[in-house]
Amino acid sequence: xxxxxxxxxxxxxxxxxxxxxxxxxxxxxxxxxxxxxxxxxxxxxxxxxxxxxxxxxxxxxxxxxxxxxxxxxxxxxxxxxxxxxxxxxxxxxxxxxxxxxxxxxxxxxxxxxxxxxxxxxxxxxxxxxxxxxxxxx
Numbered sequence: 001x002x003x004x005x006x007x008x009x010x011x012x013x014x015x016x017x018x019x020x021x022x023x024x025x026x027x028x029x030x031x032x033x034x035x036x037x038x039x040x041x042x043x044x045x046x047x048x049x050x051x052x053x054x055x056x057x058x059x060x061x062x063x064x065x066x067x068x069x070x071x072x073x074x075x076x077x078x079x080x081x082x083x084x085x086x087x088x089x090x091x092x093x094x095x096x097x098x099x100x101x102x103x104x105x106x107x108x109x110x111x112x113x114x115x116x117x118x119x120x121x122x123x124x125x126x127x128x129x130x131x132x133x134x135x136x137x
Contacts, residue, residue, distance in 0.1 A: 035100065036069045037061055041076035058082045058097070058108050067093040073106035073126065075099065081110045088120030099125040 035051070039061040043054035055061045058078040061071040067089040088094040095118075099105040102125035109129045114121050 034070065035072035037064050037071045038074065038100065039071065039078070040074040041078065043074075058106075062095075062097060065095045065097075067095065067120075070096040070098070072098060072100040073108075075101060075104045075106055077107050077109055079109045082108055082112045084112075084114045084118050084121050084123075087118035090120055094120045094122050096122045096124070097126070098123070 037049040038051050038054040039049070039056065039058055040054040041056065043056040045056045045060040047053040047055055049055045049061065049064050054074065055064070057080060058071075058073060059080055059082050061073065062082055062084050065071050065086070067087075082097075084095065084097070086095065105125055105127050107127040107129055109131065111130055112123060112128055114123075
């Protein structure tokens with residue numbers, strides 16, 4: 001039985017419920033906030049920091065973020081210290097540094113430092129290795 005013929009047989013209230021249910025199931029889930037800048041171990045710090053032209057280092061990525069910015073690291077190893085000097089402007093204006101894919105986390109080999117006064121900063125879904133990145137194999 002098609003949706004339309006079922007709706008005629010079941011009545012207007014059931015038809016409306018079926019349409020609402022179909023819309024709720026068919027609609028894509030609300031996506032998490034999208035990344036505003038990207039970095040990849042194969043990128044370039046002279047690039048624009050877009051998905052197609054990512055930065056190379058986590059430091060360059062962090063330096064490019066402003067309040068409300070979300071910086072995403074593609075899976076791989078990022079060497080060197082990352083200093084987050086600039087904070088966000090509140091819950092909705094956080095500066096976020098995270099892996100692009102939380103189930104395939106990026107690794108930062110070096111210290112990650114959030115400066116005093118850099119409030120509203122989130123660092124998540126990353127592997128943090130605080131050893132000196134320049135001495136890792």
